[in-house]
Amino acid sequence: MTIVVSSDISSDSASRAKHAADATPDLISAVIDEAGKLAAEVIQPTNQNGDREGCHYNPDTHEVKTPEGFKEAYKKFVEGGWTALDAPLEFGGQGLPHTLKFVVDEMVCSTNLSLGMYPGLTHGAISALHAHGSNELKQTYLEKLVSGEWTGTMCLTEPQCGTDLGMIRTRATPNDDGSYAIEGTKIWITGGEHDLTDNIVHLVLAKLPGAPNTTKGISLFIVPKFLSESGERNPAFCGGLEHKMGIKGSATCVMNFEGAKGWLVGEANDGMRSMFTMMNEARLMVGMQGLGLAEMAYQESLAFAKERLQSRSLSGPKNPNGPADPIIVHPDVRRMLMRQKVLNEGMRALALFTGHQLDLSVAHPDESARASADDLVQLLTPVVKAFLTDEGANNANTGLQVLGGSGFTTDWPLEQLVRDGRIARIYEGTNGIQAMDLVGRKLSLKGGQLVRTLFRVLSGYLKGNPEAPHREELKGAMGALEKATMWLATGEGNKPLLESKLVSARFYFEKLLPEIHWLLSDIVSGKDSMMDMGDDHWAA
Amino acid sequence: MTIVVSSDISSDSASRAKHAADATPDLISAVIDEAGKLAAEVIQPTNQNGDREGCHYNPDTHEVKTPEGFKEAYKKFVEGGWTALDAPLEFGGQGLPHTLKFVVDEMVCSTNLSLGMYPGLTHGAISALHAHGSNELKQTYLEKLVSGEWTGTMCLTEPQCGTDLGMIRTRATPNDDGSYAIEGTKIWITGGEHDLTDNIVHLVLAKLPGAPNTTKGISLFIVPKFLSESGERNPAFCGGLEHKMGIKGSATCVMNFEGAKGWLVGEANDGMRSMFTMMNEARLMVGMQGLGLAEMAYQESLAFAKERLQSRSLSGPKNPNGPADPIIVHPDVRRMLMRQKVLNEGMRALALFTGHQLDLSVAHPDESARASADDLVQLLTPVVKAFLTDEGANNANTGLQVLGGSGFTTDWPLEQLVRDGRIARIYEGTNGIQAMDLVGRKLSLKGGQLVRTLFRVLSGYLKGNPEAPHREELKGAMGALEKATMWLATGEGNKPLLESKLVSARFYFEKLLPEIHWLLSDIVSGKDSMMDMGDDHWAA
Structure with a gap:
């Protein structure tokens, strides 16, 4: 070629x-x-x-x-x-x-x-x-x-x-x-x-x-x-x-x-300043690595799910002339593919939005527009790095799971994608370091201007799109983000030590157990959003 | 020896x-x-x-x-x-x-x-x-x-x-x-x-x-x-x-x-019946595999976090005579170790509870007590398999993350633990199959008796322990579990197809975005439950 x-x-x-x-x-x-x-x-x-x-x-x-x-x-x-x-x-x-x-x-x-x-x-x-x-x-x-x-x-x-x-x-x-x-x-x-x-x-x-x-x-x-x-x-x-x-x-x-x-x-x-020029760029690139591996994992697992015949659809045979239906008909397989697809789309949108702001921060003719774009790039760089590599790794792992035992063998590319992608959550600053950069540095930079710029963009979208689907959920999520930002800006004092098992229990009840309310809403929202994807739309 | x-x-x-x-x-x-x-x-x-x-x-x-x-x-x-x-x-x-x-x-x-x-x-x-x-x-x-x-x-x-x-x-x-x-x-x-x-x-x-x-x-x-x-x-x-x-x-x-x-x-x-004797036992054992690898990952990452010197504690030097503090002083490292520790403790408690029920189902002198114990074993077998291997794999990955770049090299045992543990989510029935077994079979078995037995045990605990810490949170979680069980028992009908992007969006807003409410409660519950663990209690 x-x-x-x-x-x-x-x-x-x-x-x-x-x-x-x-x-x-x-x-x-x-x-x-x-x-x-x-x-x-x-x-x-x-x-x-x-x-x-x-x-x-x-x-x-x-x-x-x-x-x-x-x-x-x-x-x-x-x-x-x-x-x-x-x-x-x-x-x-x-x-x-x-x-x-x-x-x-x-x-x-x-x-x-x-x-x-x-x-x-x-x-x-x-x-x-x-x-x-x-x-x-x-x-x-x-x-x-x-x-x-x-x-x-x-x-x-x-x-x-x-x-x-x-x-x-x-x-x-x-x-x-x-x-x-x-x-x-x-x-x-x-x-x-x-x-x-x-x-x-x-x-x-x-x-x-x-x-x-x-x-x-x-x-x-x-x-x-x-x-x-x-x-x-x-x-x-x-x-x-x-x-x-x-x-x-x-x-x-x-x-x-x-x-x-x-x-x-x-x-x-003054080497740290020059180093951060490289590092910030590398962090955005590492984010793309997470997404790239997740996208390949999605394509491979989607292809497998369309080919592999195993068991019949709960709603009746979809491949009546074959010995079984392709596994893409099964709700749990679709759930995994949907999660990969949706998160890959969201990660890509976030990354390209950030890339666009990077271009605007250099090339926009208006100075204040350049400054706003730069605010967003600075704020979102650790988010792109951490979110795209954490969820990218999760998606690659989900792709492997779609293949079942085959995914664990070296006959298929999934296990390599999972291994290759594991480093992205670590290098160019672990994702914990990204969190510190976001919360410890970017949120307070310029008196909180970076995050205010983001809220202005989000509010503008909500105002300009009164009929947008899921507008209320987005508004709710934005409210939660504002609350979290406010809480992080004001902080909270120390409390006395507790016995170790009580600390364990408190950690669980404060940090992990509330996931159940999320899981509950996941369950009661039902299967439609998993099952309704048209056959031709998996790659759309 | x-x-x-x-x-x-x-x-x-x-x-x-x-x-x-x-x-x-x-x-x-x-x-x-x-x-x-x-x-x-x-x-x-x-x-x-x-x-x-x-x-x-x-x-x-x-x-x-x-x-x-x-x-x-x-x-x-x-x-x-x-x-x-x-x-x-x-x-x-x-x-x-x-x-x-x-x-x-x-x-x-x-x-x-x-x-x-x-x-x-x-x-x-x-x-x-x-x-x-x-x-x-x-x-x-x-x-x-x-x-x-x-x-x-x-x-x-x-x-x-x-x-x-x-x-x-x-x-x-x-x-x-x-x-x-x-x-x-x-x-x-x-x-x-x-x-x-x-x-x-x-x-x-x-x-x-x-x-x-x-x-x-x-x-x-x-x-x-x-x-x-x-x-x-x-x-x-x-x-x-x-x-x-x-x-x-x-x-x-x-x-x-x-x-x-x-x-x-x-x-x-009648081979499937004999096969399930092996399979059910294997599923419980695979659960222990997930826990075993997670426990080793915890021990290794804890030891590393106590040895590796890097940066100073936010609240002042904890190792003033050394060039830096051990990384266990840093909140994000402690968050990871706490998550490993707490989930390992919870997984072990669930597994041993199930093992004990298995013993009671055979050895208890009272027939109805044997039957109740058997209900719980049947109900919890897919939970032990899926929960301990999913969270076990997560914990092993978290352990690798604690080591940073070192964890990605073969000089340390973490990367092997992650690779070895990946299969546990797949074999003896993928974790999606476990979910089907739980929801499609166990919840409706004997007219819902298995899950009623579990609720009886949980209610008994709540009634018998009016002063237990986190009693209200546990009650709330149990309520959510009951609602979810009820919803799964009654189901819901189909809705017409939507355009693929709208399906994607709906999946995200219904299934993934509500995580934000969990994350919010995680954030505003603060750092105490991470920071209060006594130095001597990490292995407790």
Whole structure:
């Protein structure tokens, strides 16, 4: 097959599509079609073997070989211009909307999450460098990262610290030539070493001499595997690979920086700000990973449910000439498929809404509209990350359940989707960290302005749509959200200790038992919303 | 180490402990202590290698080799008398309470689910044979199954049918000597072939000539690997192993019966009844698997949370001399640990209550008390299976989340617990099938008597404990349960089809959105029930 999208959009179309507002529906539609082809025909065929074969580490050369097929698929991904989709025009990017990038991300993550992570992390490095790097650094690195000729990494975690980055020990000592000597060990570095490209560009958090032992003493450095001018090998070596439950085709590296040459990105001791440029972008991408895997799980379980014949429908045979009916006729199977479908639709709507706000925050001509859009992006980033990965994982698990025993075997793709997706609830800040970001930071930011912006949008919708279906339920949910927000803003004091069993009991009765009222309303709302989906509408 | 339990209880104690009422607290306590030692010192050390090595199939000999260490651990399990714990006295069993067996099951499943499945399935075969087999069959097989010298299997599923057993194709043709020639292929047969014992006894569902093509045309046969008199190899061969997401040390076999000699167990065409003797027992055991894995996940994540230093407590340093506080001080980590702990406690209480009812249903001197206990066992069996495996899987996943990125690596046991536990929601009837059994069968059985018995027990508790903590919440929950039961008993009619998006929306608003009221009450009930657990009480 031929990936024609590059010729369509990378030259004249790209210069036309300066930002979100310029991308026409036809162009968007063509890009999405081509992304679908790429995902189905180039990326997906590498997925199962990537899991089975995994990555190979050579301790003598410190080199990593990716699974068979990855290099060729990545080459096509690069040739198609996909690494450049929403990257800045001045460095060879196509400048298309971020929203469109989200759509493509979902497809890539659906079809091979491990492979998608190499360009995924690169994208974050591009953004950090573009936002915070000097002109010289941008000129040296951006074009090759945008084109996909090189990839990028994000080197944060160390053995003694993940969440608590104030504790990092990697040191940066100034050299005479304005560069720094980077010394230290980083772990869990995605794409830290691989054979997809000739060079790898590491963005590394480290401490300058005398910097305080807090997050205010961290600086960001760019450390290439090979120095761009001399071609010399920089002593930034992979020391081994992690053995993981999933995403086995993604090289998760221990990286040893042994006096490697690096250059400061942004201001000294201001590395957390640059890091968050990468991190916020990565969090949105991880949300799309959760959705992508859930969507693939839905498609696979739906297909299985239509094929597998077992037992008869309660309302009489639906496949009278066969030995049994397809299991999609059974209420419990439909319940599972409905839950997958509805939550996937809702997650996608939330993600694309957020992507659209991201585009508006950059490209809207009105300043206050840009600010409002930015409020929403900041508020919703932890929600997209946590909600799409928690419910994405649940949906992948539900998909496996639809297949029954088959789903537990490696003959079907579901168990890999479940394993691959498990990490998304953890990396780029666990979902508990996302909750802290939302409640501890975003709700009080600018005196509560972010959440007020959201309520204004929701109220506007309710006011403007007096006949909308389920308007009253939405209003009720919004009321509950307002109450919860209010409660979180005012807080509550401590109470004295109780005996451990009483604490257990209270936790249960306060936190878990009230689920019963939800379950009750689920039960008495009956089966119609499960059973009424038309046969042709499962993929709609 | 020495397993002393056998000498303690297998001879004089066992003959003393005829049934539940005879087991003294001291005896129970000694058995539990010894089971704990066995689990920790003999079984657990085989767990990780069992997962990594898996089982080996030799296509030339049709033989299966279990992972290294399994054979020795199984030998100690047998020598300790553990296969005989609650088995009938007259065939060498110890006749101890089923409740005690549940406690031991939890420990075995906690420490190596794969290994535990070989004797676990044997136990079901013993029960079916004891309840339905002829005296001759019992004399031939029971003693060796009870002693663990032989193991048993349950051969139900075929490629074209799992849930829908009416569709089985395996045939039983009468031989001249009163035996039958069994011909057909069974799949997903746990322990169908292995090297732990010299003989394996298969209990096989098959159809007699002319039997109807429904579940009313199924008979149960006993088919030994080696014929007990002649020692001749019976043509019941393993045709291969499944490749699975987890429980890799458990040999999941394709079994080809090529005219193998079998004997009828129970009446012709009444095989489903015998099968359900095994199945109901297996369902309770699978519930304990879910709990066992969840308990191990809790212990592992709790230990990690006490060791791992990261960030400071919001209320000031708790480990001022260290570089950071242990993560157990953080509210979100405590929330996860509390959820694990509380649900594990609740699941264990439900399981042991059910086990106790099982003992009462056999051993209580009063006939109506036996009947009431049996009502509760029947009603609660699908609840124990589904609730303990769903929430067990959730708890194992929560445990992984506590470890963050470490939990996703194979350096820690959490990811194996999650993978191993995933099957428990599926086998011995998926949890959707359990829901059907509860709602479609158990609620209406004997005109609704089973659930009325449960309400009587709950009302009795409320009446007898006017000062019980959380009495009002429990009353409210019971009211919701009564309403739901009533609604399920009366049902509701169909409504016309709607457009697919409207169906999606309705499903969401009816089934999923009401969760928000639960979440709201979770939020406004505050943090005390998470934060008040005393440091010494996490294991209490």
